[in-house]
Amino acid sequence: MQMITIISIWCILASIFSPSEALANCPPGCQCDDNTLVVQCGEGQLDVLPIALNPSIQRLVIKSNKIKTIDSSIQFYAELTFLDLSSNHLMTIPQRTFAYQKKLQEVHLNHNKIGQISNKTFIGLSAVTVLNLRGNQISELHQGTFTPLLKIVELNLGENRIGFLDPKAFDGLRQLRILYLDDNALTSVPDPVIFQAMPTLAELFLGMNSLLTIQPAAFQDLKGLTRLELMGASLRNVSHDSFQGLEELRILDLSDNRLARIPSVGLSQLVRLEQLSLGQNDFQVISEGALVGLKQLKRQDLNGAVKLKRVMTRALLDNGNLEYLNLSSNKMLVEQLEGALSGLRHLRHVVKKPNALSILAEDLFPWTNRVTLYLSENPIS
Numbered sequence: 615m616q617m618i619t620i621i622s623i624w625c626i627l628a629s630i631f632s633p634s635e636a637l638a639n640c641p642p643g644c645q646c647d648d649n650t651l652v653v654q655c656g657e658g659q660l661d662v663l664p665i666a667l668n669p670s671i672q673r674l675v676i677k678s679n680k681i682k683t684i685d686s687s688i689q690f691y692a693e694l695t696f697l698d699l700s701s702n703h704l705m706t707i708p709q710r711t712f713a714y715q716k717k718l719q720e721v722h723l724n725h726n727k728i729g730q731i732s733n734k735t736f737i738g739l740s741a742v743t744v745l746n747l748r749g750n751q752i753s754e755l756h757q758g759t760f761t762p763l764l765k766i767v768e769l770n771l772g773e774n775r776i777g778f779l780d781p782k783a784f785d786g787l788r789q790l791r792i793l794y795l796d797d798n799a800l801t802s803v804p805d806p807v808i809f810q811a812m813p814t815l816a817e818l819f820l821g822m823n824s825l826l827t828i829q830p831a832a833f834q835d836l837k838g839l840t841r842l843e844l845m846g847a848s849l850r851n852v853s854h855d856s857f858q859g860l861e862e863l864r865i866l867d868l869s870d871n872r873l874a875r876i877p878s879v880g881l882s883q884l885v886r887l888e889q890l891s892l893g894q895n896d897f898q899v900i901s902e903g904a905l906v907g908l909k910q911l912k913r914q915d916l917n918g919a920v921k922l923k924r925v926m927t928r929a930l931l932d933n934g935n936l937e938y939l940n941l942s943s944n945k946m947l948v949e950q951l952e953g954a955l956s957g958l959r960h961l962r963h964v965v966k967k968p969n970a971l972s973i974l975a976e977d978l979f980p981w982t983n984r985v986t987l988y989l990s991e992n993p994i995s
């Protein structure tokens with residue numbers, strides 16, 4: 615008992631008078647660990663980058679403070695591999711700020727007030743693989759902005775105000791795999807020339823822009839794309855050739871748009887598609903063979919289609935591998951789903967709450983013993 619007390623007192627004293635903290639200047643509210651070389655500051659009032667931290671630190675995390683700019687003191691920390699200054703008050707990043715940050719691999723500047731970036735902003739960041747600029751006020755991307763980022767794999771530009779993209783804005787992003795451009799001010803799908811700069815792109819997020827339509831062959835250079843997100847993009851229509859060339863696409867989200875019809879012909883080119891979200895559109899009917907050609911489809915979300923009244927027999931004729939179907943919150947869906955789901959031998963989960971669905975045909979679920987049905991809140995009679 616006594617021994618434990620002594621040890622714990624010793625620990626407290628040691629942590630107060632730790633020589634490392636005495637030498638390197640650790641700001642109040644921060645933890646500075648000279649063994650792991652991590653400096654982490656809690657939510658607070660810091661308004662400049664601390665100077666006189668251990669110059670060998672590798673990770674610097676100062677989230678939710680009031681830092682207004684990244685000044686030249688960053689240059690003292692040339693060993694940094696990870697920098698997180700998210701949720702501060704950053705408004706500008708001076709040119710060449712990161713010129714000495716040759717080892718930085720991840721930079722998180724999300725949720726600040728950064729308004730402008732240029733082709734001088736990221737000079738020096740030749741080892742960065744992840745750059746997060748989500749939730750800022752960037753409106754234009756000019757020529758060569760990201761060219762210094764030779765190794766970048768993931769670039770997050772979501773929740774900004776981007777309305778102008780120079781055709782050469784993304785030049786040099788040969789290894790980029792994930793690009794977030796969702797929730798910006800784009801009025802059309804970026805020009806195919808822009809996508810030519812990123813031949814290895816696997817995931818593209820373009821939702822929450824006012825795209826209205828998708829021009830034919832818009833994505834044809836993205837041969838390796840596996841995920842495309844177009845949720846809430848004000849889409850009125852999708853042309854027959856909109857998805858041309860997307861032979862590797864596995865996940866497509868077209869939910870929360872204004873599509874009056876399921877774009878069956880366009881979708882039929884996506885031969886590898888496994889997950890499709892089509893909810894919150896303006897369909898009234900899902901007609902026979904609506905998802906023709908989608909033989910690999912496993913998961914489908916069709917919730918919140920407020921105008922949907924009927925799912926025709928044989929609507930999912932070609933989708934024999936379907937395992938999960940979510941038909942929640944389709945208030946007008948009063949038709950029986952008779953036949954529409956028969957033949958779907960792999961179906962495991964059907965979610966249909968709370969629809970207006972009031973009659974269930976007895977032969978609707980011949981395999982009920984194997985299927986999880988979520989029907990609560992439905993007025994089943």
Ligand SMILES: *[C@@H]1O[C@H](CO)[C@@H](O)[C@H](O)[C@H]1NC(C)=O
Nearest residue numbers: 732733734756757758759761
């Ligand atoms: C950087 O931007 C300036 C001004 O927009 C432009 O003139 C110059 O060509 C660009 N440099 C590169 C390397 O893209």
Ligand SMILES: *[C@@H]1O[C@H](CO)[C@@H](O)[C@H](O)[C@H]1NC(C)=O
Nearest residue numbers: 826827828849850851852853
């Ligand atoms: C698709 O929608 C756009 C924007 O509303 C419109 O200009 C275009 O004519 C439509 N195309 C077709 C084929 O309906």
Ligand SMILES: *[C@@H]1O[C@H](CO)[C@@H](O)[C@H](O)[C@H]1NC(C)=O
Nearest residue numbers: 915917918940941942965988
């Ligand atoms: C079905 O979709 C609704 C709306 O997106 C969602 O809230 C719900 O969790 C989904 N149900 C299941 C069981 O996945």
